[in-house]
Amino acid sequence: MxxxxxxxxxxxxxxxxxxxxxxxxxxxxxxxxxxxxxxxxxxxxxxxxxxxxKQSFDEIVSKKWDVALFADENFRRDLDLHPNKYKMIxxxxxxxxxxxxxxxxxxxxxxxxxxxxxxxxxxxxxxxxxxxxxxxxxxxxxxxxxxxxxxxSKYPLLQQHFIGWFIQSEEKVFIPAKATFMDFSVEQKGNTRFMYVLPTSETEALLEYTLFSKDLLTKSAYENEIQDYIKKLGITNYKIIEKEQGNIPMxxxxxxxxxxxxxxxxxxxxxxxxxxxxxxxxxxxxxxxxxxxxxxxxxxxxxFHKKDKFWLYDLLFIDVLFRRNDLGSTVFSALFKKGNPTLIFKFLDEETSFWEDLQVIWKCPKGLFVRALLGRLFS
Known part of the structure; x- marks a missing residue:
């Protein structure tokens, strides 16, 4: 051997x-x-x-965005990502x-x-x-x-599952300088569901229908939602250049x-x-x-392992979404409606101080997370 x-x-x-x-x-x-x-x-x-x-892997970054849209059925907000850029590889x-x-x-x-x-x-x-x-x-x-x-059963499992289409349309509907980070205006159907749009030109973009939930869907369920979203954008003629799908454990x-x-x-x-x-x-x-x-x-x-405060934050978040998967849009919207985007992304990168953590956490629905914390303390 x-x-x-x-x-x-x-x-x-x-x-x-x-x-x-x-x-x-x-x-x-x-x-x-x-x-x-x-x-x-x-x-x-x-x-x-x-x-x-920074300039991490810039030699293979195919697109960068300075602005990202967050939306739900009630509001839309353009997030200024400075000093960050949102990068696609x-x-x-x-x-x-x-x-x-x-x-x-x-x-x-x-x-x-x-x-x-x-x-x-x-x-x-x-x-x-x-x-x-x-x-x-x-x-x-x-x-x-x-x-x-x-x-x-001690640690719940959610799945981030999605199907994406990279399309080329005849209509110029996309804004190349702005990615859609999360669009929760799609029907939630008892889950945490959103569209994710990465435009590379006025006529080309990757559109992904994404869920954070326990169970996967049939392939047609994802693709029907993508087709509906494309129609809502005002696109009548397009072709699919590439498809991708994934399932990431959370x-x-x-x-x-x-x-x-x-x-x-x-x-x-x-x-x-x-x-x-x-x-x-x-x-x-x-x-x-x-x-x-x-x-x-x-x-x-x-x-080789480390369990820190961010592990606990993530644990409580997963506990909340596992128990109330229908409230994902509510949680994310509370965070992004008035929160400082730079601070939120710094928090998600696990680079914030405890005081900065509190500034982000305070934006979230407190009752949901207090119940999750008590559940962990007394389970």
């Missing part, structure tokens, strides 16, 4: 970002690294967005960036194989694929097992408890998704950097 220092089971965002940070750090040039995935990452299968005031552009960098490294190999099992055996690990077995010192696992969360489940000395769970499998928003890209940048920093000092992956 071939032996490696590190094996990545899966090559999604978290794995590729971690490998990317390994390469940039130049501290792993003497370590053999294997990335295993049945998906060769040759297609544009997703879009990531994040707010940022196409999945394929990110894959190409990282794989091009990987191709120049003599110590890193990608194998297009499906992982079927892996385990820790004393001081080393074994990874089994459909065609062969490998051994290694450490495993970075990003293969998410939803049953781990579904088989317990939970505060303690994924780190499944880490072992030599196996660390990353990405959705490690709880790297921001539980209250489902945002992954910015969180993954932070987590991957922290993991590389950790590896320079520690060898036991059981020590």
């Amino acid at each position: 071939q032996h490696y220092h590190y094996i990545f089971t899966g090559s999604g965002l978290s794995a590729l970002m971690t490998v990317y940070e390994m390469i940039l750090s130049k501290k792993f040039n003497d370590k053999s690294i294997l990335i295993l995935d049945q998906n060769p990452k040759k297609n544009n299968d997703r879009t990531w967005c994040f707010w940022d005031e 196409r999945g394929l552009d990110f894959y190409n960036l990282v794989f091009d960098l990987i191709s120049k490294q003599k110590n890193i190999r990608f194998a297009n194989e499906k992982v079927i099992d892996f385990e820790e055996l004393g001081n080393h690990c074994v990874v089994k694929t459909e065609t062969q077995n490998y051994t290694c010192n450490k495993i970075f696992n990003s293969i998410y097992n939803p049953q781990i969360v579904k088989n317990q 939970t505060c489940y303690a994924f780190w408890k499944h880490n072992t000395k030599n196996i660390v769970n990353i990405g959705s499998a490690g709880g790297w998704t921001k539980a209250s928003t489902g945002y992954t890209f910015a969180n993954t940048i932070k987590k991957s950097k922290a993991l590389i920093q950790f590896l320079s000092k520690e060898t036991d992956f059981r020590k």
Whole structure:
């Protein structure tokens, strides 16, 4: 069996970002690294967005916005994002960036194989694929097992699920300088539902029908809502350029408890998704950097976890939406109707002081969150 220092089971965002940070750090040039995935990452299968005031990944950012619209059935507000910009990265552009960098490294190999099992055996690990077995010192696992969360009840699981169409219309209806961050004016139907619109020109945009809820819909349910929304925009003639769909787990489940000395769970499998928003890209940048920093000092992956005040905030938010999924629009609208957008995004990036936290939290419906807190304290 071939032996490696590190094996990545899966090559999604978290794995590729971690490998990317390994390469940039130049501290792993003497370590053999294997990335295993049945998906060769040759297609544009997703879009990531994040707010940022730096120049993070600007070489592959396909569009930036200074203003984002928030709306519900009662009001509309343009959010000034300064000093941030809202950025969009196409999945394929990110894959190409990282794989091009990987191709120049003599110590890193990608194998297009499906992982079927892996385990820790004393001081080393074994990874089994459909065609062969490998051994290694450490495993970075990003293969998410939803049953781990579904088989317990302490931490509720919501899902951010969506279908998106990138369309080209004959009518000039979009404002290229303004993204639609959340539009809750769509019928809620007992859930938290909104449209998300990312215009790249007056005639082109990505439209995603998105839910934060327990259960998925049929494919036609998402697409019917997208079609209705397109009609409301005044578009009568258009063509679909690309489609994408996704399902992101939103939970505060303690994924780190499944880490072992030599196996660390990353990405959705490690709880790297921001539980209250489902945002992954910015969180993954932070987590991957922290993991590389950790590896320079520690060898036991059981020590790689952090539970802080933002974990508690997210937990209470998920508790509220899990119990009253019909009130998602109410919660978000209370936050964005009069709140300072810069401060809100700083809070969602987990970079605020406790005093700043209070300024954001105070805008939310207090009764819902007090009941959630009491429920946690006395459960």
